[in-house]
Amino acid sequence: MALTDVMPWHLATWHQLTRLADGGRMPHALLIHGAHGVGKQQLAEALIARMLCASPADKACGHCHSCTMLGSGYHPDLLRVSPEEGKRQIRIDPIREVNRFVSQTAQQGGYRVIVISPAEAMNIAAANALLKSLEEPGDKTLFILLSDVPSRMLPTIRSRCQQWSLPSVPFEACRGWLIEQLNSADEAYFWWQVAGGLPLLAVELAAPEERALRHQIHDSFEQLVRGAEPVSEAARLDRQAIDGILWYGIAWLEDLIRLGLSGEAAVLHNPDLEPLYRQAVKNGRVQDWFRLLDYAREQRRLLAVGANPNPQLVLEAWLVRWAALLRS
Numbered sequence: 506m507a508l509t510d511v512m513p514w515h516l517a518t519w520h521q522l523t524r525l526a527d528g529g530r531m532p533h534a535l536l537i538h539g540a541h542g543v544g545k546q547q548l549a550e551a552l553i554a555r556m557l558c559a560s561p562a563d564k565a566c567g568h569c570h571s572c573t574m575l576g577s578g579y580h581p582d583l584l585r586v587s588p589e590e591g592k593r594q595i596r597i598d599p600i601r602e603v604n605r606f607v608s609q610t611a612q613q614g615g616y617r618v619i620v621i622s623p624a625e626a627m628n629i630a631a632a633n634a635l636l637k638s639l640e641e642p643g644d645k646t647l648f649i650l651l652s653d654v655p656s657r658m659l660p661t662i663r664s665r666c667q668q669w670s671l672p673s674v675p676f677e678a679c680r681g682w683l684i685e686q687l688n689s690a691d692e693a694y695f696w697w698q699v700a701g702g703l704p705l706l707a708v709e710l711a712a713p714e715e716r717a718l719r720h721q722i723h724d725s726f727e728q729l730v731r732g733a734e735p736v737s738e739a740a741r742l743d744r745q746a747i748d749g750i751l752w753y754g755i756a757w758l759e760d761l762i763r764l765g766l767s768g769e770a771a772v773l774h775n776p777d778l779e780p781l782y783r784q785a786v787k788n789g790r791v792q793d794w795f796r797l798l799d800y801a802r803e804q805r806r807l808l809a810v811g812a813n814p815n816p817q818l819v820l821e822a823w824l825v826r827w828a829a830l831l832r833s
C-alpha cells in the first residue's frame with residue numbers, strides 16, 4: 506500500500522477533496538474524524554502528498570522533487586505533531602513549533618501542511634496556543650487534524666475546521682480489499698462484522714495475536730458463566746491489553762442489547778458468541794447491560810486520558826460486574 510493510495514471506500518470523499526483543492530477552495534483547516542480503523546490516516550497521507558506535489562493529477566505524481574522528499578521521510582513543508590513516545594498528551598511546546606512553522610514561508614514555494622494526530626490529545630494550553638494559527642493561517646497553509654473522538658476536542662478548535670466525518674463502511678464497499686488482505690471471503694465477512702464495519706480494524710483484529718486475545722476473553726467469559734472467580738479470571742488476562750479487552754466487552758454488550766431488544770441473531774456483530782449471549786439474555790435484564798455499558802465506556806475514557814493508573818483493578822471490577830450479569 507503506497508502512501509498515496511486511497512482506500513476504495515473513500516474514493517467519493519477523495520474526489521470531493523481534490524475538487525476543492527483544484528478549484529482553489531481548500532479550507533485552511535480540515536478535521537477528519539471517524540472511529541479507529543476506518544482509514545483516516547490513509548486518507549490524510551494521500552491528501553498530504555497531493556497538496557505538496559508539484560504536478561498532481563488524480564493523486565500525487567510520485568516522482569517530482571516534493572514527492573521524492575516525502576517518500577524519503579522528510580519534507581521541509583510538512584510538520585507532523587503527535588504525543589511524544591509513551592505520552593498521551595500533546596503539550597504546548599510542539600504547538601509553539603507549529604506557530605513558528607506557519608509564520609515562515611514554504612521552502613518549495615507550494616503548500617505548507619501541518620498534521621495533528623490525534624487532535625483530541627492536545628491539552629488545553631496546547632489547544633489554546635493553536636487557535637491563533639488556525640484563525641490567521643496565512644496563504645497556502647493546510648491544517649489536517651485527525652480525531653477518533655472529536656467530542657473530546659475543544660469546541661473552539663472544532664468550529665475553526667471544516668469537518669469531514671468518515672462513517673463505518675458497508676461490506677460491499679470494502680469486500681474486495683478485505684478479501685485481498687485476509688485471503689478468504691468468509692474471513693473478510695466475519696472480521697468486518699466483528700470490527701463493526703471498520704475495515705482496517707478488521708485486519709488488525711484478524712492478526713494472530715489479536716485473534717488469540719479475543720479467544721482468551723471469550724474463554725474467560727465462558728468460565729465466568731460456569732462459576733469461575735472473576736478476580737482469578739482477571740489475573741489470566743493481559744492487563745497491557747486492557748483497552749482491547751474493554752473494547753471487546755463493549756462490543757459484546759452492544760450485541761447483547763441488540764439481541765435482548767430484537768431477539769434476532771442476524772443483528773449480531775459476533776455471531777459465534779450467540780450461545781454465550783443466549784445464556785446472558787436468559788439471566789440479565791436490558792437495563793443492567795446498559796448500566797454496564799456506561800461503566801465500560803467511562804473506564805475506557807478514563808484509561809485513554811490517563812486518569813486511571815491501575816488497569817488490573819479496572820479489569821477485576823469489570824469482570825466482577827460481568828460475572829454478576831452472566832449468572833444473575
Ligand SMILES: [Zn+2]
Pocket residue numbers: 557558559560561565566567568569570571572
Ligand atoms: Zn509529485
